[in-house]
Ligand SMILES: Cc1cc2nc3c(=O)[nH]c(=O)nc-3n(C[C@H](O)[C@H](O)[C@H](O)COP(=O)(O)OP(=O)(O)OC[C@H]3O[C@@H](n4cnc5c(N)ncnc54)[C@H](O)[C@@H]3O)c2cc1C
Ligand code: SF4
């Protein structure tokens with residue numbers, strides 16, 4: 038066994054780094070482990086900002102923030118967790134600023150805040166259009182300051198569970214090859230989202246839901262897995278995010294007939310309606326044959342070159358680089374793309390899972406503060422606040438509990454399993470399975486869910502899993518074997534897809550991101566104001582339910 | 598090999614890895630120019646693979662050569678060992694030193710203008726493209742390099758940081774700011790517009806302003822400025838002793854005499870004053886008049902240059918957004 042820590046944090050995005058800092062400051066011996074260098078984490082791609090009721094741009098308070106979040110969650114969020122998030126958010130943001138985060142400023146030199154979708158007050162703190170980048174770098178600076186141990190480019194493949202306790206991880210060393218068991222009294226999963234389940238996604242290649250699948254395999258439940266948020270303007274074909282700011286500046290969404298189709302869906306708000314409304318409108322147009330190669334068009338030509346160059350410079354660069362289209366002269370093709378996974382590892386408000394010693398925080402966890410629909414700016418805040426909370430609990434626990442004892446057999450078993458995969462020389466390479474999975478998820482488990490399509494998707498995933506059984510890794514070497522890690526990631530994704538399908542089928546209503554206009558168009562609070570909970574039993578997902586925690590907000594209809 | 602029209606270099610590498618050679622090794626993650634994973638060389642120049650569109654290259658009938666970044670040891674195919682890179686980043690103590698330990702109750706009050714001073718440096722994604730191309734680094738592997746120096750300025754220029762002088766002293770040491778050859782490759786190749794060479798210039802100006810001028814480079818720069826006001830000529834006979842010290846200067850007398858024989862050096866006495874010395878003095882005054890020195894002076898200098906360039910291009914850059922003190926960069930959402 039490699040080393041023993043009090044707290045081992047898997048993943049070094051905003052959630053993971055914030056957790057590691059907290060654990061260290063609480064006196065614990067801590068290490069971070071990440072399959073990519075910390076600053077390469079996808080938290081860095083967040084543009085818009087981070088929500089906290091600082092009240093710098095208006096009269097605001099945590100209570101209002103909590104109400105907006107509860108309502109936005111379509112009443113599937115746990116209200117105790119939401120209250121904690123909103124109460125702790127302001128201090129957590131001040132701390133980031135104190136550490137050196139380069140926030141944009143108001144005229145009087147405070148942290149600037151601006152309005153964001155479905156928020157009653159301008160409460161999104163931001164750093165120009167690079168908020169996530171700024172936060173990732175400030176957190177890494179603090180990690181360097183504390184000289185924390187970071188296992189860089191180590192791919193965590195399994196948890197080391199012994200004596201019904203999580204006591205570390207088993208990881209593949211990407212740079213040198215070979216498995217290593219790293220022991221720890223507590224492990225915090227902070228591995229981010231799983232957008233790579235879909236062809237069109239705003240998520241990075243690294244967002245393959247590893248932490249969720251790793252926990253699932255050890256009997257830990259995943260919560261609300263059917264809740265995948267789609268962002269209405271992702272650039273075709275790659276899925277790179279086009280900011281809502283384009284619509285804010287006056288860009289139109291048009292179909293193949295040149296019609297501003299939103300007049301039929303959201304005649305008042307038009308292009309400024311909420312994300313889920315626009316995503317569904319776009320998908321309807323595409324499904325009914327008024328799309329352009331499976332997309333709709335975002336037209337900003339009428340804004341003029343001057344405004345585009347001045348205000349939408351970043352968008353123009355992305356369009357030119359990734360779609361080869363200059364928005365000054367041509368409309369850009371956009372479509373709804375998988376953006377954020379509200380679901381994840383089931384935790385309590387301290388990030389604890391049902392497995393002793395195992396915690397989860399950030400996008401891979403489901404506390405749940407986002408319920409069925411996340412508000413823009415709340416995800417980054419969750420990574421910080423709940424990363425911190427999970428670590429403070431884990432550090433406490435570790436400092437008052439026993440040592441680490443992991444049987445040798447765990448690693449030898451893992452070694453054997455890996456050998457089987459690496460020694461196989463004949464069979465299918467993973468990429469075709471990966472592409473089929475992502476394409477079919479998009480069609481059958483996308484913006485709209487239909488009973489027959491979801492069933493079909495279940496069968497497709499089954500058959501893909503069967504094909505995966507005989508998958509071949511071409512690279513047999515030790516140094517930077519991404520062929521191997523990509524195959525292991527695909528294994529994770531396939532299991533998560535199974536969980537999503539079963540949860541989606543059983544939630545017989547329309548709520549937030551789960552839209553079933555054909556059979557259950559309404560929200561059904563009586564039967565479904567509860568969380569889906571999927572566990573893994575004998576290689577199959579099994580569904581359970583868990584009540585939603587409500588404190589003071591009773592469900593109302595969600596209109597804006 | 599077939600690739601879609603929209604493919605960038607990274608997409609093409611993915612296709613190769615999927616369909617031709619699963620062992621091909623390269624780093625990637627965000628595929629949107631923000632994570633800094635995919636730095637590599639195309640036809641000998643450092644690029645981000647996810648930023649390079651392939652269509653124009655294919656249309657031109659060109660077959661590009663792809664290789665790993667320079668100045669860093671290659672581990673496999675396009676994967677380099679970044680640990681020396683990170684070691685240098687660490688050497689600049691890259692974290693805010695506010696001068697006290699406890700966290701303030703609220704945010705510190707800083708104006709947008711003050712924040713804009715470090716806007717460009719804060720854009721750095723640590724991709725290593727600048728380091729890959731750095732000429733000084735090639736000659737001296739211990740040179741701190743453009744990325745670490747830009748990171749250094751990120752803190753020296755931060756109004757909230759209280760360790761400026763200490764930082765400047767470190768950055769002025771051997772292998773520091775004065776060892777840059779000013780080749781500007783880093784500015785040219787940085788995919789994010791950080792302009793590390795400008796950050797180095799700002800560090801130089803700030804060092805002189807703060808009296809951190811023990812390095813030859815600083816002395817050299819100071820003497821240049823002095824020459825503009827006195828004679829308007831660069832007087833090598835004085836420049837050398839002023840920058841390198843008397844002993845070094847004596848060692849170089851032979852070389853100086855050779856230069857003198859070829860008429861390259863004006864004799865030291867009597868001081869030779871340039872015919873147009875007035876112009877040199879006027880220029881010096883003009884720069885002085887701008888009223889701000891140190892790092893801020895450089896930012897201003899850039900803006901002045903930008904304006905000249907811009908009138909020359911007859912308004913071509915008029916609409917390009919530029920970060921200006923006091924004006925907020927346009928925000929975006931995600
Ligand atoms: C384009 C985009 C824009 C967004 N904009 C906003 C916004 O404006 N505001 C907002 O609030 N939210 C936004 N979000 C959402 C938000 O950014 C994410 O939910 C959040 O950053 C996730 O952080 P994280 O720390 O949980 O995960 P990540 O930052 O994704 O980090 C995951 C970490 O886990 C590591 N890891 C994963 N698997 C393994 C493994 N097997 N072994 C070892 N390490 C592993 C990775 O290396 C990485 O370090 C945006 C998301 C996207 C995609
Ligand atoms: S200008 Fe200086 S730092 Fe930049 S590449 Fe050239 S030598 Fe290196």
Ligand code: SF4
Pocket residue numbers: 720721722723724725726727728743744747786787788789790791792793
């Ligand atoms: S300065 Fe530019 S080229 Fe250098 S590491 Fe930073 S982003 Fe990359």
Ligand code: FES
Pocket residue numbers: 624625626627628629630631632633634635636645646647648
């Ligand atoms: S893949 Fe992230 S910068 Fe290219």
